[in-house]
Amino acid sequence: MPTPSAIVRADKATKVYQRDSIPVPALHETSVEILEGDFVALVGPSGSGKTTLLNLIGGLDRPTSGRIWVGAQEITSLGRKALAEVRLRHIGFVFQEYNLVPVLSALENVEYVMLLQGVDEERRRQEALRLLHELGLEGLENRRPNELSGGQQQRVAVARAIAARPMIVLPDEPTANLDSQSGSALMDMMRRLNEEQGTTFVFSTHDPMVVERARRVIRLRDGRIEADERKAAS
Amino acid sequence: MIWKLALRNVLRNRRRSGITVLSIAVGLAALTFLWGFIDGQNRQMVNNTTRYFAGDAQVHLKGYHDDPSLDRAIGAGDRVLAAVRADPAVAAATVRLETTVLASRADRSRGIAAFGVDPAGESAVSDLSKAIVDGRAFDGPGDSGILIGADLAEALALRAGDDLVLVGQAYDGSVASARVPVRGVFRTKIDDLDGYVAVMPMAVMRDFLAAPSAVTAVAVRLRDRGALAAATESLSIRVGSDHEVVGWPVLLPMVAVSTRFHEVMGIVVLAIFFVMVAAGVANPVLMAVLERTREFGIMLALGTGQSLLFRLVVAEAALLGGAGLLLGNAVGLGATAAFGRIGIDLGAFAAGLRTMPGLEDVIYPVVRAERSLFISVMVFVIALLMALYPALRAATLEPVAAIRGIGERGKARVRGRGEPAPARRSRWPVFVLIAARNLLRNRKRSAITAFAAAFAIVAYVFLYGFFDGFAEQIVGNSTGYLTGHLQIERQGLRRDLAPELAFEDAGGVLKAVQAMPGVAAAAPRVQAQALASSATKSVGVMLYGVDPDLEPGITILHRTFVEGTPLARGAERDIVIGRRLAEKIGARLGEKIVVMAPGLAGELGTAAFRVRGIFATESSSFDGAMVFVTLPAAQRMLGLGDRVSSVNLRLVDRSQVDAVARQLAPVVASRGLVASTWPELLTRVADMVGLVRAIRTVVVAVFFLVVALAVMNTVFMAVAERTREFGVMMALGTPPDAIVRMVVYETVALMLLASVVGYTVGAAIVSVFGSVGLDLSRFYKDYSAIPGLTGIVYPRLEWASLIGPGFGLFLASVAVSLYPASRAARLDPTAAIRHT
Known part of the structure; x- marks a missing residue:
């Protein structure tokens, strides 16, 4: 069982992809615990297993072997529908390429997950507006994604991820497509959410600026955890 | 190199290419078979009619x-x-x-x-x-x-x-x-x-x-x-x-008219199919270009010439068209040849088939190389033409914008850049909203698909309207000019019209039936086969003795007089005849006609009448073969006393004919009589209506199949291009059934749009032609085999007959979208998010 403060746990998680019938190992018997309030950076070279680990702990993918817990629930053997429910209730994703729903406005994108959760219309509208304002997107609520800059889109993606109050937010290379100023502002914002609201973040990154702001850094290489360092509180 | 690239591109999205090829092939096979069927029946008609008696030509004195x-x-x-x-x-x-x-x-x-x-x-x-x-x-x-x-x-x-x-x-x-x-x-x-x-x-x-x-x-x-x-x-x-040589088309005008009419109908259906095949090709080719905007940008950046890209896209369309041709011809020619050997048994419509002289119960479709070549060339040319716009679009892309993945559709349309707008609230459920916006997102694709479906619906509404109008015309005219809706008679009268089958107490029968609910009017008649002779010519005719006062309640012949006047009470020496008969025997108003007919007890009844009026119904089977005298005159000529051959009824509502016949049965049975309904009296008309409806159903079914394939292809493309989006939505926790719903909503919206446009335009066309009429007199002139058929057909909207197939098309289109929708719902989210 996970320790009381662990909100996500991987136990000897292995992932082997099949590419044209050739097995391609991506993660090898990796065990890790993410604690409530963590602000973790997964770092490592391309192909080290960062995104795979994020996908596994986010219930987006299933391990070839090993087990994953989200909260007290073991999700390894859940069906598609149940996994979708876990992601809906407990996980927030932020993607490298923003991946907003293109036909929905910024406001509707933020509302989307709350709508799936069954939050009533008035409350989700208020919450989405509050988040967008808080993330500096006031006045852009009705814009569609293709009418927003990359930084603005990524902030909408963060607002969407945290709107549903998930246990954990998993940004995958969140600053990769942003200029340094936008990237820095985004990290400040996520750090603030972490500190002020206790939102747990685990992000994969190559970006030294992101690593610098993380309070815990997990280094991966060839599908194995090479190091797991917790920085002193700053 | 181009062909190699084009082939690989076609094979790259096998499912979409497969559906495109299939929709071309279905259309082509249907066309091949339809034309083979038409050629088969035309050949049979001409062969039989010329071979049995007329000959290929005749020589006469001029x-x-x-x-x-x-x-x-x-x-x-x-x-x-x-x-x-x-x-x-x-x-x-x-x-x-x-x-x-x-x-x-x-x-x-x-x-x-x-x-x-x-x-x-x-x-x-x-x-x-x-x-x-x-x-x-x-x-x-x-x-x-x-x-x-x-x-x-x-x-x-x-x-x-x-x-x-x-x-x-x-x-x-x-x-x-x-x-x-x-x-x-x-x-x-x-x-x-x-x-x-x-x-x-x-x-x-x-x-x-x-x-x-x-x-x-x-x-x-x-x-x-x-x-x-x-x-x-x-x-x-x-x-x-001083002699004339007359070929079979003149000797057998009905055969010539029928074959020409079949060919015209075939060409109309052919044109409709061509448009649908065009839409079926245009959409996937356009999509194949749009989804490869980035790839084309890279090719342009690497120095690929615009003409090469243009030719590449056209080559892909040519490959799709070529594969469709091969498959379509294989299926179409195979089916035509197979049925050409075993035949298609239409014996169920035997009486209807008899309206087309020379046609047998079993039709043998014919494979004709020149037909297949024409259809194949047309379909191939259409496929190439449909590729021109997408090819031009690909060739004229801006490399930098294209590499960044922005074709024209990706250009941001920035709204509300000025003052911040208040957050808008959509009243639509989110998945309906997403579905609607997705349709608007790729307007061209949606428009092409909606156009194809709407076009098919217009064709379907018009086809149904035409045939319903056609059926109504021949049924309405046949019952209106001749039989009424019900005929009370002795069993067997219609077989030989024997005078001894006349019955007494017509007045009693009239009184009894006039009191029945649903009966609008009743009138007695004498009916007999007769020979009408002018001074120089004789023609076999149907003689009717009618009550001039009661007859207008049953038939509308009195409205069609072009010369003279209808019969009147007491005009026992007068006769009215059709214009065509008047021309045939050279009789004019006021001239004398001698009528001979077998009377009671084997006596030959003969009487001379003066032509009082000439009617023109425009239906040559009536105008050329019916004469009317007063009831007493006919009774006297045939020695019937006060007996009549039948009492004919007009009903308030023709569709209630079976119910009224059932009510009448016991009343008339007590007098040894039967009540025959109009489909029994006019078996040829009833069967003809059944036959045209069966043909219409087959044609419309093929329309619908092509539309369903086009819709499925569109939905597949819509799903494929949004793979990443679906992945993201699934990552966010969207349940699989919600994904299915969203895709299905798009199809529903698309079909609703197509239905609104299709039914509106179709209904408008039918209404316009329903009021001005569709002049087909070129085809029907001299066509007397179908009673009641006139040169001008008035299409009519009968929503009751449209609802079933229309609803079927809607459901079928939505049902075919379930397959791509369920594939979307089964996507692996991690792979889908990586999808480019």
């Missing part, structure tokens, strides 16, 4: 075809025959002598065309002798007796060996009569031959007409019917300008 009479007999038959036989295009020729007679046996009679033939020569030209089903054909010139059709034999209750009485006009204008033994009975399944033609040896005929050397026609069989025009020209020179 003017005989328009005005057949013994006065226009060929003087030197032998010389003309020799001249015709000498023509190298002629396989065989024979002389004939034709006249109109009243054929009777006991109290039954019918006006028919009687031919004197040379048995030896005739067997080389026509195959009537091979169609003998009772008795035997002629063996030589010395034979006696007469050959009659099976329907005539049945109507007159004759068999081989029985005697038939012929009454007509001799060459000198006197009455000719003879008793001739029936030597054989033939069955060709051609109504005009089986019911109205008798053939006897030339010597017997000449003796009957007192015309020792007369010949009215030389019938010709050509070596090659396809070379008719050349043969006609050559024969005309040989026989001289």
Whole structure:
């Protein structure tokens, strides 16, 4: 069982992809615990297993072997529908390429997950507006994604991820497509959410600026955890 | 290199390419089969009608075809025959002598065309002798007796060996009569031959007409019917300008009209299919270009020429079109050839088929290389044409923008850049909203698909409207001009119209039926087969004795008079006739007509009438074959006393005919009578309506199949291009069933749009043509086989008949979207998010 403060746990998680019938190992018997309030950076070279680990702990993918817990629930053997429910209730994703729903406005994108959760219309509208304002997107609520800059889109993606109050937010290379100023502002914002609201973040990154702001850094290489360092509180 | 690239691109998205090829192939196969079917039935009609009797051409004295009479007999038959036989295009020729007679046996009679033939020569030209089903054909010139059709034999209750009485006009204008033994009975399944033609040896005929050397026609069989025009020209020179050479299209106008009409219908359906195939090709090719914007950008950046890209896209369309052609031709030609061997049994519509002379119950479709080539070339050209716009678009992309993945569709349309707008609230459920916006997102694709579906719906509504109008016209006219909706009669009356089947107490029957709910009007009638003769000509007709006061309640004939006036009470010496009959026998208003018909107890009833009025219904089967006198005049002529043949009824609502007939049955049964409904009275009309509806259903089913495939292709493309989006939505926790719903909503929205446009435009077209009429008189002129058919068809909207298939199309289109939708819901989110 996970320790009381662990909100996500991987136990000897292995992932082997099949590419044209050739097995391609991506993660090898990796065990890790993410604690409530963590602000973790997964770092490592391309192909080290960062995104795979994020996908596994986010219930987006299933391990070839090993087990994953989200909260007290073991999700390894859940069906598609149940996994979708876990992601809906407990996980927030932020993607490298923003991946907003293109036909929905910024406001509707933020509302989307709350709508799936069954939050009533008035409350989700208020919450989405509050988040967008808080993330500096006031006045852009009705814009569609293709009418927003990359930084603005990524902030909408963060607002969407945290709107549903998930246990954990998993940004995958969140600053990769942003200029340094936008990237820095985004990290400040996520750090603030972490500190002020206790939102747990685990992000994969190559970006030294992101690593610098993380309070815990997990280094991966060839599908194995090479190091797991917790920085002193700053 | 281009072809290699194009092939790989086509194979890259096998499912989409497969569906595109399939939709081309289905359209092509359907067209091939449809045209094969039309050619098969046309060939059968022409073969049978010319082969059984008419011949490929005939030579007459000039003017005989328009005005057949013994006065226009060929003087030197032998010389003309020799001249015709000498023509190298002629396989065989024979002389004939034709006249109109009243054929009777006991109290039954019918006006028919009687031919004197040379048995030896005739067997080389026509195959009537091979169609003998009772008795035997002629063996030589010395034979006696007469050959009659099976329907005539049945109507007159004759068999081989029985005697038939012929009454007509001799060459000198006197009455000719003879008793001739029936030597054989033939069955060709051609109504005009089986019911109205008798053939006897030339010597017997000449003796009957007192015309020792007369010949009215030389019938010709050509070596090659396809070379008719050349043969006609050559024969005309040989026989001289005082003779006419008439080819089968003129001799058999109904056959020519039918074949032409079939071909026109085929071309209309062909055009509709071409548009649908075009839409089916345009969409995937356009999508294939749009989804590869980045790739084209890279190719342009690497120095690929614009013309190369253009040719690449066109080559891909050519490959898709070519594969569609191969598959479509394989299926279409295979099915046509297979059914060409085993035949398509349409025996269920036998009476309807009889309206098209020469058509048998089993139709054998024909494979014709030139047809397949034409359809294939057209489909291929359409596929290439549809690729031109996408190809041009690909070739004119801006490389930098394209590499960044922004084609024209990706250009941001920034709204509300000025003052911050208040957050808008959508009242739509989110998945409906997403579905609607997705349709608007790729307007071209949505428009093409909606256009294809809407076009099919317009075609479907028009086709149904046309056939419903066609059916309503022939049913409405046939019942309105002739039978009414119900006929109370003795069992068997319609088979031979025998005078002894007339019944008494018509007044009692009228009183009883007029009180029945649903009956609008009732009127008594006398009906008989008769021979109507002017001073020079005789024609077999149907004689009706009607009550001038009551008849307008049943029929609307009184509204169609073009000369004179309808019958009036007390006008016992007057007759009204159709315009076509008036032309045929050369009778004018005020002139005298002699009518002969078998009366009660075998007596031949004869009376002379003055032409009081001439009606024109535009339906040649009525205008050319019906005469009306007053009820007392007919009763007196036939010796019926106050008996009548039938009481005819008009109902308040025609569709209630079966219910009213059931109510009437016990009332009339007590008098030994039956109530026959209009489909029983007009079996040919009812079957014709059934046949056209069956054909319509098959054509519409193929339309719908092509539309469903186009919709499925579109939904597949919509799903494929949004793979990443679906992945993201799933990552966010969207349940799989919500993904399915969203995709299905898009199809529903698309089909709703297509339905609104399709039904509105279709209904508008039907309404316009419903009021101005669709003039098909070019095709129907002289077409008398379908009672009630007039030159102008008024399409009509019958929503009741549209709802079922329309709803079926809607459901089928939505149902086919379930497959791509369920594939979207089963996507692996991690792979989907990585999808580019």
